[in-house]
Amino acid sequence: MNIKEDFRLALRELVYPVCIVSAHNDETKENHAITVSSVTSLSFDPPSILVCINKDSSIHSSLKKDSNFNISFLSSSQSEISNLCGTDELSNKRFDNDFWNFKNKVGFIKNSQSVISCIVEEITCYGSHSVFIGIVVDVFKNDDTKPLLYGKGKYLDI
Numbered sequence: 174m175n176i177k178e179d180f181r182l183a184l185r186e187l188v189y190p191v192c193i194v195s196a197h198n199d200e201t202k203e204n205h206a207i208t209v210s211s212v213t214s215l216s217f218d219p220p221s222i223l224v225c226i227n228k229d230s231s232i233h234s235s236l237k238k239d240s241n242f243n244i245s246f247l248s249s250s251q252s253e254i255s256n257l258c259g260t261d262e263l264s265n266k267r268f269d270n271d272f273w274n275f276k277n278k279v280g281f282i283k284n285s286q287s288v289i290s291c292i293v294e295e296i297t298c299y300g301s302h303s304v305f306i307g308i309v310v311d312v313f314k315n316d317d318t319k320p321l322l323y324g325k326g327k328y329l330d331i
């Protein structure tokens with residue numbers, strides 16, 4: 174029995190919302206973005222959310238305590254930006270397009286289903302990933318869209 178592979182296959186059967194987590198690194202002046210599905214609301218008081226990000230990903234070192242980041246929950250038509258931010262080889266093309274708007278230097282995806290702006294409150298490193306707890310400081314929601322979902326290795330529509 175290969176636990177890691179069985180775990181991966183079991184998770185692959187589930188359906189997840191697709192999000193883009195984005196941040197600006199004040200030291201390097203670079204923008205970073207990553208496609209994530211491991212995003213979960215944490216508490217309403219205070220409003221908080223958590224996201225799990227691989228330590229090897231390029232955005233990881235830009236997410237520091239008290240730094241700002243955005244979570245854009247993608248709309249069903251936005252798989253292209255998910256592919257750009259979810260594919261290592263396309264990392265230099267992530268911001269070279271029209272998908273983005275910026276607020277306080279941090280990018281977010283235009284016309285996404287919602288954008289949740291956060292400040293990093295806590296970081297817990299565990300194994301290959303870090304869990305970032307964000308305090309929610311702003312919310313934008315678009316009532317006219319359906320979410321982009323991912324399951325069984327492909328994008329799904331509802």
Ligand SMILES: Cc1cc2nc3c(=O)[nH]c(=O)nc-3n(C[C@H](O)[C@H](O)[C@H](O)COP(=O)(O)O)c2cc1C
Pocket residue numbers: 191206207208209210211212225226227229230231232255258259260261262264323
């Ligand atoms: C639908 C989807 C969901 C993903 N979810 C996560 C996630 O929750 N956490 C994570 O660290 N990587 C996740 N990834 C993988 C990263 O997006 C991918 O490895 C990305 O290339 C890492 O960024 P980097 O190339 O800048 O290092 C996901 C990819 C896809 C396509």
